[in-house]
Amino acid sequence: MYLKGPGTGVAFCLFYLxxxxxxxxxxxxxxxxxxTLxxxxxTLVGxxxxxxxxxxxxxxxxSSSRVLILLVAAGFLPLYDPQFDTDGYFWALIHLLCIGAYKVYHKSWRPSSLSDSEQQYINYAFSMVVLAFASHPTGDLFSALEFPLLYFYSFHSSCFASGLLGFLLTLHTMKLKxxxxxxxYAAWSLLAKVITAGLSPFFFEIVVNVPTACWYVFCKKIMSFAWWISGSSASLH
Structure with a gap:
């Protein structure tokens, strides 16, 4: 399968990773x-x-079907996750709901008069306002003042890198699209996710049991199959 835009695609995968x-x-x-912080x-840096x-x-x-399969697999993952954390899955659910609501709104409204960069600019502005207001009721605003690494260089440099890399990823995403x-684009996106998921266990400590490993392998197989389907359909056009 031949993927168009190899230079931009490779840069996209690199910044995603x-x-x-x-x-x-x-x-x-x-x-x-x-x-929230x-x-x-x-979003502020972006x-x-x-x-x-x-x-x-x-x-x-x-001025579609492969997505449903992945969602089902992800739904069963918390049942076998040895590192289960309520807060982590709560924010993952919030993220999923927000993305879903945005996709529905985007499809129904279809702002064809706005370019990708204009839509992203609006997203940044809206997100900053929402997150700024949400930081107080969630307790993040004052709890962060007690963060033990608040004045450490490792924390400051990591946050700076996170904001910069996030912006570069957004920039290359728009360019690739x-x-x-x-x-x-779907094929490159899935490739970036497969590479990231495959390399993650080599850099971060992950507690894995047999059921979690099985679901991990299953999800990777589904993602690889979806990547092949996306590339095959794209090659027909």
Whole structure:
């Protein structure tokens, strides 16, 4: 199977991998478990850099079945997860619901007059406002002041890298979407996820039992199959 846009696709996979690993390092290794603040910081950096990119002319801003199978597999994972954490799965559910609501809204409204960069700019602005207001009722705003690594260089550099890599990933995502078909973009996206999932156990401590390992292998097989299907359908066009 031939994938179009190899240079942009490889860069996309690289930034996806490094962005994921950086975020996981901050959340899992440094244990900065305040998602409203961490994601708020990422959207703040992303929005600021996107605004700078617009000013210097880098971007233009005017004034199915396989998914269902993956969702079912993910639904059974908490039953066998030896590292089960209620807060982690709660925020994963919130993330899933927000993404789903956005997809439904995007499909129903179809803002064809807005470019990808304009839509992302609006997303950044909306997310910053929502996360800023959510940080107080969730307790993250004041709890973060007691974070033991708050004044450490490792924490500051990791947060800076997370914001920068997240923006670069967003930038290359928009570039990949504009330069390839939806099928090829889906194939590159799945490839990035498979690579990241395959390398993650070599860099982070993961407690795995037999049922979890079976579900992990099953999900990787499904993702590989979905990648093949996406690439095959794209090649027909």
């Amino acid at each position: 490094t962005s994921y690993f950086t975020n996981k390092y901050v959340l899992s290794v440094l244990k900065f478990t305040y998602p 961490f994601q708020g910081w990422q 929005g600021f850099l996107l605004h700078i990119s617009w000013k210097i002319g880098w971007v233009e801003i005017s 504009s330069s390839t078909s939806s099928g090829h």
